[in-house]
Amino acid sequence: MQRMNVAEVAPQAYQAVLGLEKYVRANVGHTVLALVKLRASMLNGCAFCVDMHSRDALAAGESDRRLFAVATWREAPFFDERERTALALTDAVTRLGEHGVPDDVWDAAAKVWSEKELADLLVAIATINVWNRIAVTCRNDLPTDV
Numbered sequence: 001m002q003r004m005n006v007a008e009v010a011p012q013a014y015q016a017v018l019g020l021e022k023y024v025r026a027n028v029g030h031t032v033l034a035l036v037k038l039r040a041s042m043l044n045g046c047a048f049c050v051d052m053h054s055r056d057a058l059a060a061g062e063s064d065r066r067l068f069a070v071a072t073w074r075e076a077p078f079f080d081e082r083e084r085t086a087l088a089l090t091d092a093v094t095r096l097g098e099h100g101v102p103d104d105v106w107d108a109a110a111k112v113w114s115e116k117e118l119a120d121l122l123v124a125i126a127t128i129n130v131w132n133r134i135a136v137t138c139r140n141d142l143p144t145d146v
Helices: 011-027 030-043 047-059 064-072 081-094 103-112 115-138
Strands: none
Touching: 011 115, 030 047, 030 064, 030 081, 030 115, 047 064, 047 115, 081 103, 081 115, 103 115
């Protein structure tokens, strides 16, 4: 059962996060953004976001095979180098531990993404993690009418 609707209880906070969302949608490629959102949502155990982002990606033409493979992206042959570095960075930022993001993960991403692209990718990863934490904590209900 849903605990709270943050958009109703704290609309200004919700709008602030939505501002980040609008920024990343305008500045990160749709395909990579979909993969990042799905991967972070999987790692965070956010059923609401996994459902939403997988349905959105399918509707935008992403293949179901690639979406299923996001769970095991390291072993799957379906992702190019930029997508792989984005997924690796997503894993490292989402699972941010005591030692932060490893240099090898950052360096690999910095080799294939420009500095601006990398900054935008980092903001995208941070943004989906904010959404996941809100949705998981508030127990956002999955839609039943899809």
